[in-house]
Amino acid sequence: MSRVYNFSAGPAVLPEPVLKEVAEEMMDYGGTGMSVMEMSHRSAAFQQIIDEAEQDLRDLMNIPDNYKVLFLQGGASQQFAMIPMNLMKNKVADYIVTGQWAKKAYQEAQKYGKANKIATSEDETFSYIPDCSDLPISPDADYVYICENNTIYGTKFKELPDTKGKTLVADVSSCFLSEPVDVEKYGIIYGGVQKNIGPAGMVIVIIREDLITEDVLPGTPTMLTYKTHSDAASLYNTPNAYCIYVCGKVFKWLKSMGGLEEMKKRNEEKAKILYDFLDSSKMFKGTVVPKDRSLMNVPFVTGDKDLDAKFVKEATAAGLVNLKGHRSVGGMRASIYNAMPKEGVEALVAFMKKFEEENA
Numbered sequence: 001m002s003r004v005y006n007f008s009a010g011p012a013v014l015p016e017p018v019l020k021e022v023a024e025e026m027m028d029y030g031g032t033g034m035s036v037m038e039m040s041h042r043s044a045a046f047q048q049i050i051d052e053a054e055q056d057l058r059d060l061m062n063i064p065d066n067y068k069v070l071f072l073q074g075g076a077s078q079q080f081a082m083i084p085m086n087l088m089k090n091k092v093a094d095y096i097v098t099g100q101w102a103k104k105a106y107q108e109a110q111k112y113g114k115a116n117k118i119a120t121s122e123d124e125t126f127s128y129i130p131d132c133s134d135l136p137i138s139p140d141a142d143y144v145y146i147c148e149n150n151t152i153y154g155t156k157f158k159e160l161p162d163t164k165g166k167t168l169v170a171d172v173s174s175c176f177l178s179e180p181v182d183v184e185k186y187g188i189i190y191g192g193v194q195k196n197i198g199p200a201g202m203v204i205v206i207i208r209e210d211l212i213t214e215d216v217l218p219g220t221p222t223m224l225t226y227k228t229h230s231d232a233a234s235l236y237n238t239p240n241a242y243c244i245y246v247c248g249k250v251f252k253w254l255k256s257m258g259g260l261e262e263m264k265k266r267n268e269e270k271a272k273i274l275y276d277f278l279d280s281s282k283m284f285k286g287t288v289v290p291k292d293r294s295l296m297n298v299p300f301v302t303g304d305k306d307l308d309a310k311f312v313k314e315a316t317a318a319g320l321v322n323l324k325g326h327r328s329v330g331g332m333r334a335s336i337y338n339a340m341p342k343e344g345v346e347a348l349v350a351f352m353k354k355f356e357e358e359n360a
């Protein structure tokens with residue numbers, strides 16, 4: 001067996017202790033004589049798995065009692081429709097468009113009401129976060145929407161926008177559990193789990209109870225109504241049981257590591273190694289305005305397409321994989337999520353130094 005350093009933006013690296021545990025439990029989970037994949041979602045064993053996963057997430061994020069935690073299918077993308085369908089009572093919402101994912105959410109919301117683009121950084125290829133201290137928030141906006149960490153462009157909101165009292169909805173797919181958050185500042189905080197938590201195909205929605213109502217847009221499917229899943233404690237239909245199980249393992253791993261304060265410290269340390277190198281290199285350049293840099297996704301370029309391609313190819317051969325940048329930015333992107341060890345980032349920087357010397 002040989003493991004690589006996987007810098008994929010998603011599906012992404014998972015903690016090795018978690019992978020080992022789920023492998024050990026594959027044939028016989030906790031004396032049940034079966035894998036979690038084969039288990040009824042109505043069984044006592046699975047009920048314990050989902051209950052513990054929720055409690056551990058609540059502990060990690062300090063989630064107040066008036067917020068529900070929902071484990072839903074359809075990934076993060078399904079929320080692009082589910083949010084307006086459930087929240088657009090006045091049929092007005094304000095969107096801050098800081099990248100492709102925010103743009104997709106904004107475009108989807110236009111199907112259901114008046115979605116306003118109140119700020120954007122598209123003019124500079126989404127390489128910065130716009131000033132959100134005094135935005136033209138619509139007086140009748142049902143919510144203000146952000147994508148808090150922009151996976152493709154490598155930017156992060158270091159301060160939340162002033163929503164002037166309106167409900168804040170945030171997609172945190174690629175920064176989920178990377179640092180402590182104040183859940184009370186949000187109406188909905190949600191993320192696909194495939195970036196920083198678990199396998200693909202699931203989204204976790206943390207939603208304030210007053211936003212869960214029967215008063216949804218006409219025609220909203222039962223499966224896309226938050227109340228359906230909230231009333232059934234995420235077991236209205238067969239959930240993505242195996243994914244919930246793996247996420248639960250990751251929550252326990254995060255707790256054993258010291259929780260989100262500790263993850264923040266580690267993530268800052270890892271990101272600094274890479275950003276410091278980018279700032280000192282003559283060949284490699286970060287593409288993001290320094291104050292808005294993400295701790296999780298780090299895009300960089302050499303400025304020469306052929307050299308970029310050579311770098312990606314040689315890095316892959318050296319066991320540093322999935323470094324090719326998103327097609328809309330080009331160059332490279334290193335995603336250094338919670339589960340990426342510091343050694344992986346050090347190996348990447350050592351390789352970049354060597355490549356720079358050899359190709360100067």
Ligand SMILES: *Cc1c(COP(=O)(O)O)cnc(C)c1O
Binds near residue numbers: 078171192200
């Ligand atoms: C990956 C990603 C998504 C889409 O997630 P899916 O699970 O594929 O639907 C949405 N938002 C952000 C910020 C992402 O990084």
